[in-house]
Amino acid sequence: MEKTQTIxxxxxxxxxLVLPVLVTxxxxxxxxxxxxxxxxxxxxxxxxxVALGSSIWVPVFTGLSGILMALTPIxxxxxxxxxxxxxxxxxxxxxYLAFALSFAVIAVGLLILNPLLNAMNLDPQVREVAxxxxxxxxxxxxxxxxxxxxxxxxxxxxxxxxxxxxxxxxLPVNALFNYLLIFGKWGFPExxxxxxxxxxxxxxxxxxxxxFYIIHKKLPFSDYQVFSKFYSLSISAxxxxxxxxxxxxxxxxxxxxxxxxxxxxxxxxNTATIAAHQSALNFASFLYMLPLSISFALTIAVxxxxxxxxxxxxxxxxxxxxxxAVILALLCAAALLIFPSQVAGMYSNDSSVIKLTKHFLLxxxxxxxxxxxxxxxxxxxxxxxxxxxxxxxxxxSYWVIGLPVGYxxxxxxxxxxxxxxxxxxxxxxxxxxxxxFRLAYIQQKQMTTVSSH
Numbered sequence: 001m002e003k004t005q006t007i008x009x010x011x012x013x014x015x016x017l018v019l020p021v022l023v024t025x026x027x028x029x030x031x032x033x034x035x036x037x038x039x040x041x042x043x044x045x046x047x048x049x050v051a052l053g054s055s056i057w058v059p060v061f062t063g064l065s066g067i068l069m070a071l072t073p074i075x076x077x078x079x080x081x082x083x084x085x086x087x088x089x090x091x092x093x094x095x096y097l098a099f100a101l102s103f104a105v106i107a108v109g110l111l112i113l114n115p116l117l118n119a120m121n122l123d124p125q126v127r128e129v130a131x132x133x134x135x136x137x138x139x140x141x142x143x144x145x146x147x148x149x150x151x152x153x154x155x156x157x158x159x160x161x162x163x164x165x166x167x168x169x170x171l172p173v174n175a176l177f178n179y180l181l182i183f184g185k186w187g188f189p190e191x192x193x194x195x196x197x198x199x200x201x202x203x204x205x206x207x208x209x210x211x212f213y214i215i216h217k218k219l220p221f222s223d224y225q226v227f228s229k230f231y232s233l234s235i236s237a238x239x240x241x242x243x244x245x246x247x248x249x250x251x252x253x254x255x256x257x258x259x260x261x262x263x264x265x266x267x268x269x270n271t272a273t274i275a276a277h278q279s280a281l282n283f284a285s286f287l288y289m290l291p292l293s294i295s296f297a298l299t300i301a302v303x304x305x306x307x308x309x310x311x312x313x314x315x316x317x318x319x320x321x322x323x324x325a326v327i328l329a330l331l332c333a334a335a336l337l338i339f340p341s342q343v344a345g346m347y348s349n350d351s352s353v354i355k356l357t358k359h360f361l362l363x364x365x366x367x368x369x370x371x372x373x374x375x376x377x378x379x380x381x382x383x384x385x386x387x388x389x390x391x392x393x394x395x396x397s398y399w400v401i402g403l404p405v406g407y408x409x410x411x412x413x414x415x416x417x418x419x420x421x422x423x424x425x426x427x428x429x430x431x432x433x434x435x436x437f438r439l440a441y442i443q444q445k446q447m448t449t450v451s452s453h
Contacts, residue, residue, distance in 0.1 A: 402427020
């Protein structure tokens with residue numbers, strides 16, 4: 001990151017930040033997509049097992065990785081304030097925290113995985129594949145959480161292109177291991193869907209080692225001499241990071257888990273409705289990569305300017321990000337309205353599923369507009385290190401308002417399955433409005449503080 005003087009310079013720097021983040025997010029999405037699609041070619045039960053395992057793991061992982069995201073605003077603000085010497089200590093403490101989280105996930109998984117799967121009414125083979133997939137994935141927990149910390153450090157310095165290149169390098173590695181381990185090629189065992197879990201675990205080791213190498217050997221990261229000095233574990237440093245990270249993690253978890261909850265509640269509808277719901281939701285998740293990438297970039301840019309006490313610049317970046325997200329959302333919404341048949345056709349050949357998917361995609365249009373406001377504002381607020389109120393607003397918007405509204409509409413009105421989507425839209429819209437007022441309050445507070453001095 002560097003200081004900018006004009007709006008034009010900010011736009012150019014922001015694009016430079018956002019585009020690599022977007023490619024990175026799509027790359028990570030593509031890895032999960034590869035696991036699911038390649039597993040599907042080894043049989044429907046293999047596909048179902050991997051999809052189930054993934055639906056359990058993704059909300060947990062996104063929530064826990066949100067805790068580690070606290071490092072981004074911390075490093076951004078140190079960088080903006082010219083306090084480079086404090087960065088290595090913060091990064092190492094975050095690495096220790098990543099180790100602790102990964103061990104905790106493995107321990108909890110060993111205790112609750114089988115009881116959780118046994119409580120579900122599943123085909124025995126599907127249960128076995130889901131269990132095997134998640135156990136295989138556990139071999140990659142440590143490098144996955146470590147990579148998340150290293151990526152936060154890389155991105156916080158504004159070098160999002162490096163994260164992009166690491167992810168793009170990992171995609172063919174993941175595809176190769178999937179091919180070898182799912183189908184048993186070149187002398188490797190044929191593991192089916194479970195093989196995709198081992199493939200992902202091996203890929204996580206690859207990207208973690210690559211990130212370590214880059215930070216240790218390549219400029220500007222090597223200037224920080226991160227691994228040249230031993231730092232003992234500090235509980236007080238963990239408290240500082242967790243004070244920011246826990247609200248971020250829970251806020252992300254509340255948002256991602258509500259979609260998992262709706263999917264479970266939808267199980268009472270027929271197969272075609274469930275398939276259409278999943279198809280439309282998958283495509284909406286893909287489009288969500290746009291505002292999410294803008295959100296990550298805003299945390300870096302706003303954090304850098306706040307660290308340097310340039311609050312006017314931080315405010316300009318905030319609205320630049322929101323404006324960009326809204327324009328892109330309108331374009332996506334237009335595409336969904338013009339090409340619903342083509343989008344639905346990518347997921348199924350069944351005419352009834354396609355018809356239902358097209359209806360769900362109409363509701364996805366409203367998703368785009370709410371996400372375009374809410375996600376960038378969350379990113380900007382993280383840059384200000386304002387995370388506690390965001391957590392409360394997320395909980396109320398999604399779980400106190402969105403889910404109950406959806407349940408009532410789905411079960412007591414003619415909307416039926418679509419009622420859940422109306423509930424989700426209501427929650428997302430409520431989140432967008434309340435978060436906007438919070439951002440305006442924080443910005444006004446910062447500007448008032450500056451003028452009073």
